[in-house]
Amino acid sequence: MSSLRAKIQDVFNEPACEQNRGKDAKARKEGCSKPLTPGAAAGGCAFDGAKIVLQPITDVAHLIHAPLACEGNSWDNRGAASSGPTLWRTSFTTDLTELDVVMGQGERKLFKAIREIKEAYGPPAIFVYPTCVTALIGDDIEAVCTRAAEKFGLPVVPVNAPGFVGSKNLGNKLAGEALLEHVIGTVEPDDAGPYDINILGEFNLSGEFWLVKPLLDRLGIRVRACIPGDARYLDIACAHRARAAMMVCSTALINLARKMEQRWDIPFFEGSFYGITDTSEALRQISQLLVKKGADPEILGRTEALIADEEAIAWKKLTAYRPRLEGKRVLLNTGGVKSWSVVHALMEIGIEIVGTSVKKSTVEDKERIKQILKDDNHIFEQMAARELYAMLSEHKADIMLSGGRTQFIALKAKTPWLDINQERQHPYAGYDGMVELVRQIDLAIHNPIWRQVREPAPWDCQPAVREELPSTRSETATVQAFKKFAGTMADDLGES
Template structure:
């Protein structure tokens, strides 16, 4: 436990974080996130954050050491995709019961589970995630993993991020520490080259990194390791031989990028693959870093040629949507890198941003938003559901881009909604991804269903009642005789 406490303190003192550097020594010790309230929904615990970062490593067995519910709550919480192995889609847990806790059977049950996974699946590595229960029990996860690795001849990686130690973002960083301590640098590639790079913080949601990788392939740039999206254990173990790195989500793995730069001289920059301009800038920055690291300068020219070709194709496709979307108002309720990268992408085609959430954004993210929108009046830390509903119901935005948790607010306000977070079904990265994002926004805004649902319900529409003129006394006394029955009497009807 003391080792875990020291590791957490090290993450809190992250010098690569601008926000952290702006604090005094006392404030820095309190950490980057607000403390969790026991029993409250805090948007994910440290265990959840560590599992998010590491589970997309597709050929690894992920073993949760704790009660069954911990594995159930953390499995498949992001829509990452794999181009090959499917082992990561299998859930493994020691499934501790009350009896196991009382009798202190946690370590023995963990050792047995590792052996069963090794015999049944033979993975290159097994990642072990302690939870609140096993951490409070005092199970020595490090010792069990070390003994199992020696006994069974497989890499067993302890991921010390039990839920009670902090927030999901802290768990992201602790996952990076686990990779740095137990995985990266444990293997050597047989073909290192001057054009090898790492991509950090890219999760390959809906397979969107597959829209970017072909661009790098055309430039002769090899992705040594994409951490964690569609990753393989051996690739991550060899990641220390890359020549440069790009950080996509700095709040998650900035500590990993900084320490890899210190240990193996791998310079990095923070960028985005959302939007045409940002994608082009990312490709340029990668090429420039590689040249600084000794690559042939001719790659700079090839990069500009590729950018010109791809931008021309993308802008030609976007031209069809511009007349339909210019002036449309978008409310963006997300965070992190998307708080500025998606904003920049949408403003490029004339869409107006009426607000963007910066709850999970860094100081650099907020500065980028100010540069894009020219002010900070459109940024908000957090918007309550009532305020969000009021804004949408008053038609101050034409569409809401957010995660699944706020979709029902938009639907109640009869406003189009598009999923922009990890549950999304469409890839939005790169040039083609930008076209797809605009296409989906266009489909959502101009869907005829919104015109129908905004009309009054049939039961709310009272039919118009015609006021009849009161009859005069003479009209009431007048007998109107139907020609067919002229000359008949009441007796004739009675006979019939």
Template sequence: MSLLRAKIQDVFNEPACEENRGKDAKARKKGCSKPLTPGAAAGGCAFDGAKIVLQPITDVAHLIHAPLACEGNSWDNRGAASSGPTLWRTSFTTDLTELDVVMGQGERKLFKAIREIKEAYGPPAIFVYPTCVTALIGDDIEAVCKRAAEKFGLPVVPVNAPGFVGSKNLGNKLAGEALLEHVIGTVEPDDAGPYDINILGEFNLSGEFWLVKPLLDRLGIRVRACIPGDARYFDIACAHRARAAMMVCSTALINLARKMEDRWDIPFFEGSFYGITDTSEALRNIAQLLVKKGADPEILGRTEALIADEEAIAWKKLAAYRPRLEGKRVLLNTGGVKSWSVVHALMEIGIEIVGTSVKKSTVEDKERIKQILKDDNHMFEQMTPRELYAMLSEHKADIMLSGGRTQFIALKAKTPWLDINQERQHPYAGYDGMVELVRQIDLAIYNPIWRQVREPAPWDCQPAVREQLPRTKSEAVTLHAVQELAGTTADDFGEC
């Protein structure tokens, strides 16, 4: 536990984080997460954050050393995609029971589970995750993993991020520490070249990195490791031989990028593949970093030629949507890199941003938003569901882009909504991804269902009683009695 405490303090003291450098020593020890409000959702624990970062490594067996519910709550929690192996889709857990805890059988059960996975699946590595229960009872998973690795002849990686140690973002960083300590640098590639790069913090949601990789392939740039999206264990183990790196989500793996630069001299920059301008800028930065590390300068010219061709194609496709979407107002309720990259992307085609959340954004992210929007009046740290509903019901936005948690607020306000977070079904990265994002926004705004749901409901409309003339004397008497009882006449009713 003391070793884990030391790792957490090291993660909190992150020199590459601008916000961290601005704090005093006391504030730095508290980390970046705000204290939780009793009764409010935590938004994920450290175990959940570690699992998010490592589970997309597709050929690895991910073993949860915990009661069954811990694995059930974290399995398949993101829409990451794989181009090959499917082992990561299989749930492995030691399924500890009360009897195992009382009798101290946790470590023995863990060792047995590692052996069974090795014999049944033969993975290149096994990642072991403790959770709150196994950490509190004191199971030494590092010792068990070390013994199992010696016994079975394969890497068994302890990911020491039990849920109670902190937030999901802290778990992201602890997962990066596990890769640094046990995986990266353990294999020497025999094909290292001057055009090898790493992409960090890219999760390949809905397969969107597959829209970017062909662009890099055309430039002769090889992605040595994409961490974690569609990754393989061997690729990550060889990631220390890349010449440059790009950080896609700084709040998740900034510590990994900084320490790889310190240890192996791999320079990195933070960029985005959302939007035409940002995609082009990311390609330029990658090429420039490679040239600084010894690559042939002619790659700069090839990069500009590729950008010119792809931008021309993308803008031609987007021209059809501009008359329909120009001036439309968008409320963006997300965070991280999307808080500024998507803002920039939408403004490129004339869409107006009425507000964007910066809850999970870094200081650098907020500065970018200020530069793009020219002020900070459209930035909000947190907006309650009541405030979101009021804004949408008053028609201050034509559509809301957010995650699944707030979709029902938009539906209640009868406002179009589009999922832009990890559960999304469409890829939005790169030039083609930007066209797809605009197409989905157009489909959502102009969906005829919104005109229908905004009309009064049938049960809110009273039929025209005077048109329903009684056919018999008894019906006339009955109708008159009903009207007297209700204190109304036929003239009080009308059509909807």
């Protein structure tokens, strides 16, 4: 537990975080996230954050040492995609019971579970996650993992991030610490080259990274390790031989990027693959870093040629959407890197941003938004559901881009909504991803269903008051005809 405490303090003192550097010593020890209230969800615990970062490593067995309910974090909770192995989709847990806890059988049961996984699946590595229960009863996870690794001849990695130690974001960083301590640098590749890079904080949601990797392949740039999206254990173990790195989500793995730069001299920058301009700039910075590390400068020219070709194709495809979307108002209720990268991407085609959330954004993210929007009035830290509904119901936005948690607010306000978070079904990264994002926005805004749902319901409509109903006129005419016929008959009888 003392080693875990030291790791947490080390993460809290992260020098690469500009916000952290501006704090005094006391505030720095408290970390960046709000303290958790016992019994409150708080948007995810440290265990959840660690599992999110490591589970996309697709050929590894992820073993949860805890009661069964802790493995509620399933393989499909973030929409990450794999191009090969599917072992990560299998849930492994020691399923501790009350009897196991009382009798102290946790460590023995963990060792047995590791052996069963090794014999049944033969993975290249096993990641072991303790949770609140096993951490509180004092199971020595690291000792069991060390013994199992010696016994079975494969890496068994302890991911020491029980839920009670802090927030989901802290769990992200503790997962990075586990990779640094037990995985990265443990294997020496025999094919290291001057064009190898790492991509950090990219989760390959809906296969987004597969839209970017072909661009790098065309430039002769090899992704040594994408951490964690569609990753393999061996790739991560060899990641220390990359020449440069790109950080996609600094809130998750900034500590990993900084320490890899310190230990193995791998320079990094933070960029985005959302939007045409940001994608082009990311490619330029990757090439420039590689040149600084010894690559042939001719790659700079090839990069500019590739950017020119891809931008021309993308803008030609977007020409059809600009008249339909220019001036449309978008409310962006998300955070992190998407709080500024998606803003820039949408403004490129003439869409107006009426508001963007910065709930999980760093100080650097917020500064980027201010530079893009030129106005602080469109930035909000967190907007209550009632305020979101009021804004949408008053038609201050034509569409809301957010995660699944707030979709029903938009639907209740009869406003188009598009999923921009991890549950989305479409990839939005790179040049082709930007075209797909614009297409989905266009489909959502111009869907004819919104015109129908905004019309008053039939039971809310009062029928127009008429002077005489058709049935009354018909009845009156019938009576009049009968009276005329009866009068005629009476006259005929009188004459006879």
